[in-house]
Amino acid sequence: MKFKKVLVIILLLPLLSFTAHKYYLSLTQIEYKSESKSIQITINVFMDDIETALNKDFNIDLQLTTSKELLNNDIYFKKYLKEKLHFKINTTPVNFNYIGKEYDGDLVFFYLEIENINNVDTIEIENKILTHHFPEQQNLVKSKANKKHKSILLSAKTDKGLLKF
Template identity: 30%
Template sequence: MIFSNYIIGLIWVLSGFHPFHVSITELIYKEESKSVQVMHKVFVDDFEQTLNKNYNVNLDILVMTSTEAIDSLVEDYLKRNFSVEINGKKQDIVYLGSELEDNVLWCYQEIYKVRKPEVFTVTNSIMFDEFDDQSNLVHTTVKDKLKTMRLMERNKTDVVRFN
């Protein structure tokens, strides 16, 4: 029995199928530019499925030579499913673009004119509309201090403090 579970697990890993649904978002405060860089890392197959369903399209992101063709969809989706308040003030988040790296899509955003960030309130419901088990990890870094939150469908919003 243990051996058969091992074989099934090995086949699962080798097939490229990932057993859970997760995204990783990084918010990094850049003191010199008074900005917060935002980077989302999502599995292409999951995000593609989500965009196809939400926008009634039939994307095949992995065959694209550039992600420019989907940037308007990605920008709109992030605008509807990701927000940040800093020190109690809702932030304008500027979409910069996206790029493919193997089976991962990186999406880039930036928040400008940020001074003395102490409290981050992050709402991240990316792919909750598609996957019941979706988990979104959010890493926030200010002055080399890293704080992490795990957001799930039942708690889409959380707070980290740097004061």
């Protein structure tokens, strides 16, 4: 009996020495639509991470997907994204319109649009989403313009990137 306990401890000890590692990753998808002369942007982030960041930054209690969820939470999402996300199209700074958000499982999808874009040669992006609260955060940017696909991985240390088409 004593031997079995020792054996169980020996077998379980290596398993207990490893801790779960959480990955911090967002995905930003950018697509230029020539027919509407607009850039459509979809961003997905983990719900618990964005909730933590906004709760701390704005001293609120979002409680996403619960009956106590703040009714005007789009105000905070829009303000946060305007602070953390910036674009230049063909070297010109541009503003985006916040279209809205939706929840899917443990993700939040944000929908943005940049209007009145006649052509796209370059997209410069600065993406600081979640990097202040989660230094390990990585923000993957995938784009499509002029039938070309480009991508870049941004982080807290390298939060700006240039995509050339």
